[in-house]
Amino acid sequence: MGNKTSVLHILYALFPLNYERYIEPFGGSGAVLLDKKKPDKFEVYNDYNHNLVNLFRCMRDRPMAFIKELGFYPLNSRDDFNVIKNFFKQEKFDDKYLDEELELTKIILPDLKAEEIIELYVRMKQDYDLRRAVMFLKLLRYSYSSGGKSFACQPFSVVSLFQLIEQVGKRLENTVIENQDFEVLIKHYDRENAFFYCDPPYFSSEYVYQCGFTWDDHIRLKNALAKARGKWLVSYNDCEEIRNLYDGCSFFDFTRLHNMKQ
Ligand SMILES: C[S@@+](CC[C@H](N)C(=O)[O-])C[C@H]1O[C@@H](n2cnc3c(N)ncnc32)[C@H](O)[C@@H]1O
Structure with a gap:
């Protein structure tokens, strides 16, 4: 997910004053938004990855249910990790018998009993987002560099996440959480008093992200920002292609150590 923690102080210093x-x-x-000294009165978190967005929404809207659910999914082996990873590859939980169960419940059980059981099944189905969020958090937390791809081989207790979930939920209470393509989002929220901090997938590392990002997307971003009435700041890896694309804009260069060297 691109660890920004070590450079946050530089980014914040580059934010506009007003x-x-x-x-x-x-x-x-969410590292950049969550670590700001204080929340802005109007702030929007957006990402195109619907699993990330679902995770933040669930932590904000149902922190206690989230913590409860978290306790049900211990994960401390490569096999468990792979089960979750495969789930996210196919994007579905094993709910394949749920509809059949609902139908049979109506036929087999007397009305009152069936009503109770159907209610339970419906609740299970509604909790799909919550279960998905919990499993996604585990996938990130137990993977190497939070990339969700390979098992980190590090023991980790989910209990240590309980407090964090409560804090994140509280911190996001007044944050708008969106799941849009950046261009739609920029157009929608653009005003003279807006400030967009953009941290797109880096040039030639686009494959790292589930949503992908093409050269056309880099151009789309540049054009959307060029049209914006608000202020903006974009982070990138230093390369000729991006320097040419943003020719005429102000640059601030800095070097950071690779994560492993910090
Ligand atoms: C470099 S990461 C952002 C890192 C973030 N600043 C942090 O500290 O974790 C780029 C993000 O862009 C998202 N993304 C990719 N394509 C997108 C699109 N078309 N619109 C919005 N977000 C997109 C990816 O899902 C990924 O989370």
């Missing part, structure tokens, strides 16, 4: 709307079209792990 703005009224803070908008992050590529919110990712």
Whole structure:
């Protein structure tokens, strides 16, 4: 997810002094938004990855149910990790018998009993988002560099996440959480008093992200920002292609150590 923690102080120093709307079209792990000294009155977290967005929504809207659910999914082996990873590959839980069960319940049980059981099944189905969020958090937390791809081989207790979930939920109470393509989002929230902090997938590392990102997307972003009435700041890896694309804009360069060297 691109760890920004070590460079946050540089980013914040580059933020404009005055703005009224803070908008992050590529919110990712939320690190930049969550670590700001204080929340802005109007702030928007957005990401195109619907699993990330669902995770933040569930932590914000149902922190206690989230914590309860978390306790039900211990995960401390490569096999468990792979089960979850495969689930996210196919994007579905094993609910294949649920509809059949609902139908049979109506036929087999007397009305009153069936009503109770159907209610339970419906609740299970409604909790799909919650279960998905919990499993996604585990996939990230137990994977190497939070990439969700390979098992980190590090023991980790989910209990240590309980407090974090409560804090994140509280912190996001007044944050708008969106799941849009950046261009739609920028157009929608653009005002003179807006500030967009954009951290798109880096040039030639686009494959890292589930949603992918093409050269046309980099151009789309540049054009959307060029048209914006609000202020903006974009982070990128330093390369000729991006320097040419943003020719005429102000650059601030800095070097950071690779995660492993920190
Ligand atoms: C470099 S990461 C953002 C990292 C974030 N600043 C952090 O600290 O974790 C880029 C993010 O862009 C998202 N993304 C990819 N394509 C997108 C699109 N078309 N619109 C919005 N977000 C997109 C990815 O899902 C990914 O989370």
